[in-house]
Amino acid sequence: MIHVKETTDKTGGGSERPEAFIRNDQFNFIKDQAAILVTGQATGNDAEVLSVLRHLAHEKVFKLFPALTEEQKTVLGPLAAVKESADAEAFLEALVPYIIPFPAAASEALAKLFPKAKKLKGPKPETVDFSKMSYLAWTESSNLMYLVTQKDGRLEGVSGTLSRSGKKGVCAICNRHSEVGLFTARTKSSGQDQFVKRGNYICMDNAVCNRNINTLERLSDFTARLQK
Missing domain, CATH: 1.20.1280.250 (Monooxygenase)
Known part of the structure; x- marks a missing residue:
């Protein structure tokens, strides 16, 4: 396994940070x-x-x-x-x-992504390394999970439940073998007042998932399927 040192941007004064171009x-x-x-x-x-x-x-x-x-x-x-x-x-x-960091959304912006959520806490920005993210995810109230992605320069949010499976499997987002849980979202179907549940198995640890993602295609497919 190749390890990359943790680095901190300490450019000050007149130093210019290089133009980021790598997701x-x-x-x-x-x-x-x-x-x-x-x-x-x-x-x-x-x-x-x-x-x-x-x-x-x-x-x-x-x-x-x-x-x-x-x-x-x-x-x-x-x-x-x-x-x-x-x-x-x-x-x-x-x-x-x-590296292009994932957008650090303020709590107000996150609240707009999830208008039905009551007392949304969100992650603490100081604990998050946005340069190592393809998506932002966190859990509240035990297994209630919020997932934020970026599409065409705009943030999109999906919420659901993440249930621990107690086993290892292939993650639908990063396509790697890890400890997975079933993420399930409830969406309104075409019928009146009818809802359907859609989901798939994803990494229990989203930091691990973000370290493994090497294409956004599966992440896009995963969120698109939940939002149908």
């Missing part, structure tokens, strides 16, 4: 590709095979960003030189300043 899911995808290169280097000694691995990793990562600037290409370029875990960790650490 959390894209960073995780890059991290996965770096891990593949490290594993390939450790388990194989065929130079041609390793060259193909590096080429594929480079191609897949650059494909995530259709309109890269020359500066951004320079930022991502060192991926192709990753061989050992130390190389991967140094490369990934250098990418951290370029």
Whole structure:
């Protein structure tokens, strides 16, 4: 496993923070590709095979960003030189300043997303690392869960219950094997005053889920299905 150091932005005075262009899911995808290169280097000694691995990793990562600037290409370029875990960790650490954080919504904004919720508390912003999020989620009243995603620059909210399953399975959002629970939302059907329940199994720990997400496609499908 590749570990990335926790870093704090301490740029002050006249220092300018680099322009962020990498979402959390894209960073995780890059991290996965770096891990593949490290594993390939450790388990194989065929130079041609390793060259193909590096080429594929480079191609897949650059494909995530259709309109890269020359500066951004320079930022991502060192991926192709990753061989050992130390190389991967140094490369990934250098990418951290370029990560786009998930929007830190104020309590008033969250309340608007969930108008039917009474006394919505929401998460404490100081306890949340928004740079490591593709979605924001928290629980209140035991198993009542609120989930916030971003679509077309706008925040959307889905609420439901998260019931612990006591088992491991594949998460519908990150597609990784972890301890999962059944998230169920109740939505109004086309019939008058009729409601249907929809849900799926997701990670019990949303921080783990956010660390594993390497595409937003499944997250989008999951929330869209709940909102039908």
